[in-house]
Amino acid sequence: MMNPEVARKRIEDLKTQIEYHNRRYYQLDDPVISDAEYDLLLQELISLEEQFPQWRTDDSPSQRIGAAPLSKFASAVHRTPMLSLANAFSEDEILRFQERLKRFLSSDANLSFVVEPKIDGVAVNLIYENGILTSGATRGDGATGEDVTQNIRTVHTVPLRFQSTLENPAPEEIEIRGEIYIESDAFRKLNERRLAGNEAPFANPRNAAAGSLRQLDSSITARRPLKMFCYSVGLVAGRTFTHHSEVLNSLKLWGFAVNPLIRRVESISSCIDFYRELQDRREELPYEIDGMVIKVDDLSLQERLGAVSRSPRWALACKFAATQATTVVENIIVNVGRTGALTPVALLAPVQVGGVTVSRATLHNQDEIDKKDIHIGDTVLVQRAGDVIPEVVKVIETKRTGGEKPFKIPDNCPECGSKVVRIAGEAAHRCLGISCPAQIRGHIIHFSSRGGMDIEGLGEKLVAHLVDEGYIRDPSDLYFLGRETLMNMERMAEKSVSNLLAAIERSKSPPLDKLIFALGIRHVGEHLSKVLARQYRTVDALAFASEEELLALQDIGPEVSSSIFQFFQNDSNRRVIENLKKAGVSPQEIVSPSPSLLAGKNFVFTGTLTRMTRNEAKQIVETLGGQALSSVTKNTDYVVAGEAAGSKLKKAQESGIPVLSEEEFLAMAGRG
Numbered sequence: 253m254m255n256p257e258v259a260r261k262r263i264e265d266l267k268t269q270i271e272y273h274n275r276r277y278y279q280l281d282d283p284v285i286s287d288a289e290y291d292l293l294l295q296e297l298i299s300l301e302e303q304f305p306q307w308r309t310d311d312s313p314s315q316r317i318g319a320a321p322l323s324k325f326a327s328a329v330h331r332t333p334m335l336s337l338a339n340a341f342s343e344d345e346i347l348r349f350q351e352r353l354k355r356f357l358s359s360d361a362n363l364s365f366v367v368e369p370k371i372d373g374v375a376v377n378l379i380y381e382n383g384i385l386t387s388g389a390t391r392g393d394g395a396t397g398e399d400v401t402q403n404i405r406t407v408h409t410v411p412l413r414f415q416s417t418l419e420n421p422a423p424e425e426i427e428i429r430g431e432i433y434i435e436s437d438a439f440r441k442l443n444e445r446r447l448a449g450n451e452a453p454f455a456n457p458r459n460a461a462a463g464s465l466r467q468l469d470s471s472i473t474a475r476r477p478l479k480m481f482c483y484s485v486g487l488v489a490g491r492t493f494t495h496h497s498e499v500l501n502s503l504k505l506w507g508f509a510v511n512p513l514i515r516r517v518e519s520i521s522s523c524i525d526f527y528r529e530l531q532d533r534r535e536e537l538p539y540e541i542d543g544m545v546i547k548v549d550d551l552s553l554q555e556r557l558g559a560v561s562r563s564p565r566w567a568l569a570c571k572f573a574a575t576q577a578t579t580v581v582e583n584i585i586v587n588v589g590r591t592g593a594l595t596p597v598a599l600l601a602p603v604q605v606g607g608v609t610v611s612r613a614t615l616h617n618q619d620e621i622d623k624k625d626i627h628i629g630d631t632v633l634v635q636r637a638g639d640v641i642p643e644v645v646k647v648i649e650t651k652r653t654g655g656e657k658p659f660k661i662p663d664n665c666p667e668c669g670s671k672v673v674r675i676a677g678e679a680a681h682r683c684l685g686i687s688c689p690a691q692i693r694g695h696i697i698h699f700s701s702r703g704g705m706d707i708e709g710l711g712e713k714l715v716a717h718l719v720d721e722g723y724i725r726d727p728s729d730l731y732f733l734g735r736e737t738l739m740n741m742e743r744m745a746e747k748s749v750s751n752l753l754a755a756i757e758r759s760k761s762p763p764l765d766k767l768i769f770a771l772g773i774r775h776v777g778e779h780l781s782k783v784l785a786r787q788y789r790t791v792d793a794l795a796f797a798s799e800e801e802l803l804a805l806q807d808i809g810p811e812v813s814s815s816i817f818q819f820f821q822n823d824s825n826r827r828v829i830e831n832l833k834k835a836g837v838s839p840q841e842i843v844s845p846s847p848s849l850l851a852g853k854n855f856v857f858t859g860t861l862t863r864m865t866r867n868e869a870k871q872i873v874e875t876l877g878g879q880a881l882s883s884v885t886k887n888t889d890y891v892v893a894g895e896a897a898g899s900k901l902k903k904a905q906e907s908g909i910p911v912l913s914e915e916e917f918l919a920m921a922g923r924g
């Protein structure tokens with residue numbers, strides 16, 4: 253056990269720290285540590301106070317709720333106190349919650365619960381008198397909150413008066429409680445606007461909601477996309493409820509937003525199932541949740557259970573792993589991609605976020621760094637959500653010591669020393685070096701990827717070695733690699749070399765669209781590669797296409813047609829294509845239909861074509877010896893009907909002329 257004097261000092265220290273963070277969080281809506289880090293401090297304080305009750309005082313943050321209301325607001329005394337919730341961080345603790353309940357109630361009877369997502373927002377108390385909203389307040393210290401009635405009135409999902417019915421009458425007076433929140437998308441947009449206007453971003457939707465609600469000018473609040481979910485009632489005069497689920501039902505009938513995922517369950521194991529389910533679905537919800545709340549459904553049992561200091565015994569907040577943490581930016585490096593784009597990356601002091609160690613975060617580009625004012629040496633809040641690359645949310649400015657260093661993307665590429673430029677209208681800086689090893693590595697990896705030439709056994713490490721040693725400068729060099737060279741590479745055994753050589757050999761006869769994709773033309777992905785392959789049938793034909801011709805194709809806009817055209821104008825690209833040919837790379841032949849396939853046939857196209865333009869359709873018919881005409885006559889052989897075809901289709905049907913869909917036409921022309 254800790255020496256009592258040491259414990260006393262640590263308790264004092266923790267209290268001071270927690271008071272400080274409470275102020276930042278509850279009063280300023282601008283926390284400087286993550287919730288998980290805060291929870292750790294509080295847990296430590298609670299456990300020390302349990303071991304050394306002589307040092308526990310009534311004013312300890314472990315005994316109190318939130319923080320005192322700010323004096324800039326009028327204060328609002330709650331009719332019944334607004335409490336906090338006891339926390340659980342594991343399924344084990346959920347089971348212990350039920351044991352505690354049974355012990356307290358000295359009953360072995362099965363309990364029914366209501367399980368609810370724990371919305372990460374800010375709690376408010378609304379008072380309605382005979383169905384009319386008369387007051388809205390924040391939780392404050394639990395007894396007294398801030399009067400934000402005017403601001404609450406601007407929240408769309410809060411009824412100013414609610415409809416009572418005979419079966420569900422409005423009480424004379426009722427306190428309705430719930431969470432004001434901001435949806436994740438709206439939060440991102442709000443932060444983007446703030447960064448653009450040189451304002452500090454909010455750390456998370458919770459702080460954004462709290463900051464927006466606690467404005468002296470309610471026209472500011474009105475412009476923020478606030479919403480509210482209701483989840484309980486306080487004082488109710490002139491109406492009695494027996495179950496929490498009944499309360500939620502009445503709220504719904506009165507027109508309040510009640511979270512649709514809320515469920516009544518019959519056992520604690522169903523609560524655990526729901527906990528797992530919510531955790532899985534967390535990412536797909538439009539709003540942020542930080543856990544699940546379990547509540548005993550029977551209100552008479554709730555009353556018997558009562559509350560301990562700051563939280564009711566009948567409820568439990570089951571928290572999820574945190575998605576944020578604070579750490580230090582130890583350095584900033586730049587990554588050079590296939591297209592030469594330089595992406596700044598923060599190297600972080602390793603930190604646990606949501607059960608994963610994070611040591612890098614993307615900084616996107618120089619603009620992001622400038623807007624967020626990120627320096628090397630800064631303490632930052634990082635966030636990781638799902639599979640997304642971790643990001644820096646904001647700098648903790650209070651941790652600045654003055655020794656931090658600003659960062660600028662270098663003028664020269666860190667990989668090849670070439671000049672770095674920023675093309676007008678683009679966020680990225682780019683390396684213009686044509687022999688930049690980072691770009692070459694990126695090209696080779698893209699070229700051999702599954703969507704491209706699909707060369708198995710060519711891993712990133714091997715590519716890096718081959719490029720660094722100068723064996724490969726462009727994708728065509730792959731086909732001239734000797735067995736000797738590969739045998740000399742690190743960790744390349746006879747067997748893997750043979751396999752790789754066989755894979756390279758196999759890749760010499762790819763489908764044309766895969767070869768086009770593999771070339772890595774900007775903006776040309778897998779879909780567009782297929783379109784181009786279908787239209788041009790050889791790389792040479794594509795290389796000769798004019799910008800106008802490309803632009804006439806369905807799916808291709810000016811930026812893309814220009815990118816394709818420029819690609820084939822470039823001498824080194826042409827050389828690569830020549831070398832691929834020399835190496836024996838030759839796409840699988842597309843059996844071309846005989847040029848007289850449609851000889852003597854007359855076609856009429858009508859309606860909106862979605863697989864080709866009118867011009868393309870005409871070209872196809874003509875190259876196969878047919879004719880495309882504009883009106884239906886007795887000489888018409890086929891009518892091809894696109895979407896919303898009208899009179900021509902009708903005429904064809906009346907005259908018994910065969911009608912084809914676009915697909916049927918393409919199949920007939922050998923292009924299906």
Ligand SMILES: NC(=O)c1ccc[n+]([C@@H]2O[C@H](COP(=O)([O-])OP(=O)(O)OC[C@H]3O[C@@H](n4cnc5c(N)ncnc54)[C@H](O)[C@@H]3O)[C@@H](O)[C@H]2O)c1
Nearest residue numbers: 273277283285286287290291336337368370371375483545
């Ligand atoms: N980062 C910081 O510096 C800092 C500082 C102070 C507090 N905090 C965070 O605030 C939290 C503690 O605050 P707290 O006392 O508000 O407790 P809490 O957030 O753990 O639980 C109580 C709150 O949950 C909310 N809630 C959401 N959905 C609910 C539902 N369906 N039913 C009932 N309540 C629901 C209500 O606002 C309620 O007041 C912790 O998560 C802590 O990490 C962070």
Ligand SMILES: [Zn+2]
Nearest residue numbers: 665668683688
């Ligand atoms: Zn470079």
